[in-house]
Amino acid sequence: MTMTSNARTLMLGITFLCIVGSLRSETDAADRPNVLMIAVDDLRPELACYGANHIHSPNIDRLAESGVRFDRAYCQIAVCGASRASLLSGCRPETTQCWDYKTPLRAKMPDVLTLPQHFRNNRYETTFLGKVYHSRTDDPQGWSLSADRIAPADRTKGKGYVLPRVPLPNQRPANSNRKSGPAFENGGDVPDDAYADGHTADRAVKVMQHLAEQDKPFFFAVGFLKPHLPFNAPAKYWELYDRASIQIPSREDVIDGVQYARSGWGELKNYPGIPNDVPYLDDELTAELIHGYYAAVSYTDAQVGKLIDELERLNLRDSTIVVLWGDHGWYVGDFGDWCKHTNYEIATRVPLIVSAPGIPEKQKSNALVEFVDIFPTLSELANLDIPEHCQGQSFVPVLKEPHREWKQAALSQYRKSKPPRIPMLGTSIRTERFRYTDWRNRTTGELDAIELIDFKTNPGATRNVAADPSYAIFLPHLAELCAKSATGVRVETGTTANP
Structure with a gap:
C-alpha cells in the first residue's frame, strides 16, 4: 500500500510540529x-x-x-x-x-x-x-x-x-x-x-x-x-x-x-x-x-x-x-x-x-x-x-505585595486521647486575633470542649476565654471557619474573621 502525496505531506507536517514542540518544551524547561x-x-x-x-x-x-x-x-x-x-x-x-x-x-x-x-x-x-x-x-x-x-x-x-x-x-x-x-x-x-x-x-x-x-x-x-x-x-x-x-x-x-x-x-x-x-x-x-x-x-x-x-x-x-x-x-x-x-x-x-x-x-x-x-x-x-x-x-x-490582605485563617489539627483512652481530635484555626480550637470525640463527632485565645488582650496565650460571655459574638463565625478549613474548603481572602 503506497502513501498518497497529501498523506505524506501531512505526516511530514506532524513530525515537524512534534520536533518543534519537543524543542520548545525543552527550551521552556531550561x-x-x-x-x-x-x-x-x-x-x-x-x-x-x-x-x-x-x-x-x-x-x-x-x-x-x-x-x-x-x-x-x-x-x-x-x-x-x-x-x-x-x-x-x-x-x-x-x-x-x-x-x-x-x-x-x-x-x-x-x-x-x-x-x-x-x-x-x-x-x-x-x-x-x-x-x-x-x-x-x-x-x-x-x-x-x-x-x-x-x-x-x-x-x-x-x-x-x-x-x-x-x-x-x-x-x-x-x-x-x-x-x-x-x-x-x-x-x-x-x-x-x-x-x-x-x-x-x-x-x-x-x-x-x-x-x-x-x-x-x-x-x-x-x-x-x-x-x-x-x-x-x-x-x-x-x-x-x-x-x-x-x-x-x-x-x-x-x-x-x-x-x-x-x-x-x-x-x-x-x-x-x-x-x-x-x-x-x-x-x-x-x-x-x-x-x-x-x-x-x-x-x-x-x-x-x-x-x-x-x-x-x-x-x-x-x-x-x-x-x-x-x-x-x-x-x-x-x-x-x-x-x-x-x-x-x-x-x-x-x-x-x-x-x-x-x-x-x-x-x-x-x-x-x-x-x-x-x-x-x-x-x-x-x-x-x-x-x-x-x-x-x-x-x-x-x-x-507582602503587606496585602490575605486569608482569614490558618488551620492545624492534632489527635489526642482523653482519659480513659477516649479518642479526641482537636481542630484549631489561627486568625489575626484569635486561636479557636474545638475538641471532638473521634468516634461520635460530639463536641467536648472549646478553647479560645485572644492574642489582642492576652499575647502570652495564658487564658481560655471561650466561656466568657463577652466573646460569645465571635464563636459562631470562628466555628464555621474551623469546619470549612478542616474539610479543605478554601476560605475567601481579604476579609477579617473578627466581627
Whole structure:
C-alpha cells in the first residue's frame, strides 16, 4: 500500500510540529527557575531575623534579607511525618489521614501527585538528601535522580553521637522508645561533618555541582535533622551562648485550658537523665537543654550557609527559588512543656522564608499562610499548572505585595486521647486575633470542649476565654471557619474573621 502525496505531506507536517514542540518544551524547561527547598526539623521561629537577637543565625538571616519572611506561617499538624506529608501532598491531615510520624504518605494516598513528582513530570531533575519525608523510601515517584549515587555517604562521618557514651541514670520508662544516649551533646573540637547535618551539607554541595552541569532545571530538597533531639553540635556552636544569660520560660499553664491537650513532653521523656515524675524540669536542666537547642540551631544555620554559598559560587542564585521551612514549632519549657504534639501556637507556628527571582527583597509579611500553600506557590513561581487536588492557595500575590490582605485563617489539627483512652481530635484555626480550637470525640463527632485565645488582650496565650460571655459574638463565625478549613474548603481572602 503506497502513501498518497497529501498523506505524506501531512505526516511530514506532524513530525515537524512534534520536533518543534519537543524543542520548545525543552527550551521552556531550561528557562524555568531551579528550586532549592530546605527543610529543618523542629525549628521554631526563634531566629535573629524573627527578632530573637540572642540567637546566632546569620545564614538564615541572610536568606531572609534576600526575600520574604513570613511572620505568621503555620503547619497543619505538629508532628514531623504528618506535617511533611501534608506539605508535600498539598493536602490537609483530614485528607492525607497521616496523623503521626510513622505513616508514609503513599500508604494512605498511593496515587496523589506530590510536589516533587509534579516538578519531575514537568521536565525537572528532582532529587533529595537528608530528611525530607520522614521515611527516605516514601514517594519514589517524586525523584528522578539518586543523590546518594552522586555523593555517597561516608560511614566514618555523620554520626549521631561523637563522644564515648557515659552511663546515665535510667530515669525513663522501660519501653521500646527509650533512647540510648543523652538528650544533648557538646561534641568538642570536631568538624561539622562529624555529625549528620554537616555531612549532609557537604554532600549536598556535590549534588548541586552535578545539577548545575545538567540541561534541565532542578528541584533539590535538602533536609536537616537539627535542632531535633538530641541537641548535639560541635563545641564552637555551644560557645556562641552564655548559659547564665538564658531565660527560663514561664511555666504558667493556660487557665481553664484542656489538660489532656498538652504535649506530654514527647520523646524527651525517653532520654536518660530526664525525670518522669515531676510536673516540670528544674531551672538547671531547663537551661542546659535550651543551651543545647540554641547550639543545634546555630549548627544547622551554618549548614544552610554552605548551600547558599554554593548557589552563589555556581552563579545559580539569581535563577533559583529558595524556600526554607521548619516542619513545626517546638516547646523549650514554655508552659512547662517540651517538644510539640499539640495544635497550639508554639507548636504550629513555623519559620518560612521564600527568596525567588522577581520577588522583592528585605520584606516581611504578616499574612496568614499555611504549609498546604507551599505546593501551589512553588508551582506558580515555576510557571507550572497548580494541580486541582491542592487544598491550599498560592501566596505569590503576597510575595509580590507582602503587606496585602490575605486569608482569614490558618488551620492545624492534632489527635489526642482523653482519659480513659477516649479518642479526641482537636481542630484549631489561627486568625489575626484569635486561636479557636474545638475538641471532638473521634468516634461520635460530639463536641467536648472549646478553647479560645485572644492574642489582642492576652499575647502570652495564658487564658481560655471561650466561656466568657463577652466573646460569645465571635464563636459562631470562628466555628464555621474551623469546619470549612478542616474539610479543605478554601476560605475567601481579604476579609477579617473578627466581627
